[in-house]
Amino acid sequence: MAAATVGRIRRISEDGMGKRFWICGIVVSFAALLLSFLIHALLLGADYEALGPMYRDAADGERHFPWLLLAHGLIGFAMTWIFSQGFARDRPTLAQGLRFGLAMALFSVVPGYLLHYAVQPLPPALVGKQVLFGTIAMLLLGMLLAWLQPRRSALHALD
Numbered sequence: 001m002a003a004a005t006v007g008r009i010r011r012i013s014e015d016g017m018g019k020r021f022w023i024c025g026i027v028v029s030f031a032a033l034l035l036s037f038l039i040h041a042l043l044l045g046a047d048y049e050a051l052g053p054m055y056r057d058a059a060d061g062e063r064h065f066p067w068l069l070l071a072h073g074l075i076g077f078a079m080t081w082i083f084s085q086g087f088a089r090d091r092p093t094l095a096q097g098l099r100f101g102l103a104m105a106l107f108s109v110v111p112g113y114l115l116h117y118a119v120q121p122l123p124p125a126l127v128g129k130q131v132l133f134g135t136i137a138m139l140l141l142g143m144l145l146a147w148l149q150p151r152r153s154a155l156h157a158l159d
Contacts, residue, residue, distance in 0.1 A: 021080060024148045029076025031144055035137040036072065043133060047126045054120070075141075079104060083145045093146045101142020102135070109134035 040048070048055045056064065083100055110131055117127045 021084065024084075024145065025073075025077035025080040027076070027148060028080050028141060028145055029073045032075045032079075032137070032141055033068070033072040035140065036068070039130075039133040039137060044126070044129060047123075047129065051122075051126075054122075079141060079145060083142075083149070087146075087149050093149070094143060097143035097146025098139055099142070100145065101139035104142065105135040105138035109138055 079100075082104075086100075087096060113127050113130045113134065116122060116130075117124070
């Protein structure tokens with residue numbers, strides 16, 4: 001029984017869900033939260049305020065902060081998991097990170113903001129900024145993941 005449990009744990013670790021996976025997921029989640037704050041609070045905060053009651057005020061936003069933590073946790077761990085499934089050691093790390101970040105932006109950021117634009121009366125200039133900044137954030141997260149790569153045995157500089 002104990003040998004079977006150890007074998008199962010070893011298989012999980014070999015499949016990319018070991019300690020390194022969890023550390024990478026936490027780091028990417030935190031980075032995603034920081035980038036989101038930079039984009040939405042600092043760069044786009046005035047744009048959101050100009051729209052009036054369409055968005056939550058600061059006090060209401062604080063009450064919903066746990067949902068932001070959950071969302072960014074999901075982003076960090078999902079990106080880590082997906083990236084760990086397709087990392088090729090024989091290709092340049094930086095290029096893989098940028099390609100992955102672009103794929104994630106085209107999968108989530110761009111369609112998400114286009115959908116919001118289709119159903120909410122948002123100014124096109126704001127949506128353009130959201131798409132641009134969100135895509136840049138995904139490219140940065142992809143590069144971070146490529147450097148951290150959950151299956152790599154030791155950290156080293158980007159190729």
